[in-house]
Amino acid sequence: MKGKRFWQVAVLVVSLLALSACGGESSGGGSGANIAIGPPASATNGLSKVIFEAYGLEEGDYKEFQEGFGDAADGVQDGNIDISIGILGLPAASIENLQSAAGDVKLISLTEEAVTHIEENTQYKAMTIPAGTYEFQEEDVQTVTAYAILMANTDTIDEETGYQITKTMIEKASENTHAQAKEMTLENALKGSEGLPIHPGAKRYYEEQGLTVDNPVAEVSADGSKNELILGTGSQGGTYYPLGGEMATIWNQTIDGINITNTETGASIENMATIRDGNMDLGMTVHETALFAVNGEQDFADNEVPNAAFIGHIYPEVVQIVTREASGINGFEDLN
DSSP: OHHHHHHHHHHHHHHHHHHHHTTOOOOTTSSOEEEEOOOTTSHHHHHHHHHHHHTTOOTTSEEEEOOOHHHHHHHHHHTSOSEEEEEEOSSOHHHHHHHHHHSOEEEOOOOHHHHHHHHHHSSOEEEEEOTTSSTTOOSOEEEEEEEEEEEEETTTOOHHHHHHHHHHHHHTGGGOOSGGGGGOOTTTTTTTOTTSOBOHHHHHHHHHTTOOOOSOBOOOOOOSOOOEEEEEOOOTTSSHHHHHHHHHHHHHHHSTTOEEEEEOOSOHHHHHHHHHTTSOSEEEEEHHHHHHHHHTOGGGTTOOOTTEEEEEEEEEEEEEEEEEGGGTOOSGGGGO
């Protein structure tokens, strides 16, 4: 234990020296904090702007970096990023890895006023991350959450393929070793589907299992001839990519006649746009982004996605805002 503690202290000292060498300084109470807001085509990117609005932050109060979760965590570790905003499964392996490397990770709580602003302007809802969720976390953290869901391209996923994908996703979830796979249950299956058209194959499976499905049923033009399918996930440092990789492996091992390849993307917005353009067959996304896409709102204004349908809930997406004790930052209110 003494040796472990020595190396944690050594890593912290080296990181602080690196900060000093590159001209970085504690941003607590000052302007110009470096904040990673997620990849350009991600739900994280859009939500970050709403968070800044909630605190009255303007250009000059921060410098934004549109980094994937892995690169953002590296930046926090190196001291080049002061705050990283992520929409991740709970607990997030990238945050646990960051703590192992840096030794002084801290989760930032949102104020009640900020949570209210976010709830009024998005589909995200208040949530508390209980103390002890991470070994380093001594207090409850106030944040917001949404749902990660799977959407299908109705031009390429026919009813039978949609049925088999849905059935396998639920019934083989226990074979998936990713921590978030436990959330893919029949009980959770329709979470995040409100307001979305459902794929007829998914509807058939859920009704066979006794669920009531009230969603409008999407029209499918696929004829079942396509067997090489693309699954859009997210950046390698996030939750979508590793979880989607295991999902694809299980589908390929279980469903005859198809091969699903998971691919790294900018996540939610990019996935929905790529489905629209016919270059993706399945896409992981935050449910709010899917609503915007099918309704032609926000990033999809005048460019809606008419060929996407709900397959199923994947896991709760929790907004997790990370800094380090070395940054001197306790909350976004310190940046005004």
